[in-house]
Amino acid sequence: MAGLSCSSTRCNGMLSRIRFASRPRCLRPCLSDTWCTRTTRRLLATKFGVASSSAVSTVRAYNEAIIEGKEDPVGKVRHRSVIAHAPYYGIDISFRSSGLLVAPALPLGGLQVDGESGEVLDESGGKIQCLYAAGKTAAGISSHSYVSGLALADCVFSGMRAGEHAAKRQLDGKIAGQR
Secondary structure, rough: OOOOOOOOOOOOOHHHHEEOOOOOHHHHHHHHOOEEEEEOOOHHHHHHHHHHHHHHHHHHHHHHHHHHHOOOOOOOOOOOOOOOOOOOEEOOOOOOOOOOOOOOOOEEEOEEEEOOOOOEEEEOOOOEEEEEEHHHHHOOOOOOOOEOOOOHHHHHHHHHHHHHHHHHHHHHHHHHOOO
């Protein structure tokens, strides 16, 4: 599986080393009517019943904020990428029964983490020290599927695990430095 790319000098290419959990290979039959690709943003918006002018202006504002170095209009993190090239992907995650799924469900992947510490694993399975993932950014308890509302326990457990490990690492370092 290809890693993420990162040209920022701040991350030193770290994202390209991260191992992602596997995703099911046979999603297309289950999700055939809930996701699609289109060659333009207008066509994608039309497919999902969204006003195409609203979708296009939203993406334009998002892209302009990135290019101009401004905060995202809807509060996303600062490490974002311009949405500029087709194909454009869409998935309908609205609450409805699809026949196969009784409740809306999403395939999950996430970053693979060490089970004891919550530290992210690199492509060879080694820990990337001091880089933690918790909640749904990590391959979690719910494995390859997720039903809305079940993430809280995963977030609490994995966040506590990562926080405790980071605090212990920090405390051990301070104690060792005082000797």
